[in-house]
Amino acid sequence: MTTLIVMAKECRPGRVKTRLHPPLSLEQAARVARACLDDTVARIRRVGDRRVLCVQGVLPGIPGFEQVAQGDGGLDERIGAVLDQIDGPVLLIGMDTPQLDPGLLARLADQWPADVDAWFGPAVDGGFWLLGLAGHVRRRGDLVRGVPMSQDDTGAMMRARLVDAGLRVHDVIALEDVDDISSLTRVGRLVDQGGRVAAVVAELGGFGAKAPDARRSDAGGSDAWMRRAS
Template sequence: MRRYGAGAGVLSEIRCAPIPVTILVVAKAPVAGFAKTRLSPPLTPAQAARLAAAALLDTLDAVRDCPVVSRVVAFTGDLAGAECGGEIGDMLADFEVVPQRGSEFGVRLANAHADAARAGLPVLQIGMDTPQVSSRLLTDAARTLADGAGALLGPATDGGWWALGLTDPRAARLLAEVPMSTDRTGENTRSALQDSGFRVGFLPALTDVDHYADALHVATECTGRFATEVRAFGDQRVAR
């Protein structure tokens, strides 16, 4: 009897089993004039929205390729008037979609996390601003959460964060008290978690796409729709 071979087969099955984690994407409809407004100028509002759509589609692709138990999108906005609305709608069919709740961004993040945590699994929360994120990176993060990490924070190069993983859903309530969209959001989120007794691990830092210079940089780190859209702009004279 080849006990080693039998054991290897069991180990392979374990590795292929879905990871007991929920990946949560917080997103909004890429509508011209409402999405990625800091890209305009130099882009037109329609171009900025098209980049936002590409970023969202690439992000959903990466999440869809992760072997996790659950995938949730907390969504706001109307796809009827959005760039690539039909394609986004088709892709969302592969996700559980919940509406965002709350007026302040931090409150919406906290509520989205609470909604995703109803399945009773650890939650890895990301946004739609890092199209360079890979399924491998998300899968590694999900495995770390499943192995019992207290909290994971993915810092953004602008001082914010691009990912937050929590095994205890009660910790998400802290997000409602952290000022968002500042150059200290990441630091303040980490401090809030640690002050409440949570052990925080860190994921690699990524660049959020907030400004056109960010878009140019991020496009060099990915090969999907987002990079294609940025290259398509090329040296054309966009709006000033």
């Protein structure tokens, strides 16, 4: 049974997406954060056998998702704590990539080949948007604890930690997090135009030029979503 975990945060002005301010107000930045969360959960509502929101702060209940509170400490400690609570295969994502492909996640949740111990999704900014661990991987929280977060080499260090632990790592397509106005501009052009992020961007007047197709999460081809790691 694959569990999908979403690391989420209460969308309170001044507590989320503060790098969007300025030019956005803190209230507008919080609306963007909530739109990212809404689109993310809408797209993954049928992915996996169990879906868990790991929440910092307070969020209203969302149908189809359990909620657990994030623990104390830095993000590495909070991720490690929730990973330690889950038995069986797990896919962990954040709430900042609403352009993700639910078909990709469904394939990862359903397909755990014998030679895959970990799925890894790098982020364009140097972090990572996806961490998947097979059910036989033990001491999984310790794989994340101690990895510095929010740095341009966080993803490289996280992936190296997996490899150093002897895990067979398979990479999936890189995605861009919504962090600032530039990334909101690009991601806003990739999301479902009927979703909340597109609506909020339109209400705020839109931003910039269309993002390059290379960053789309729905690249064609049956194997285009996965690259075999060395």
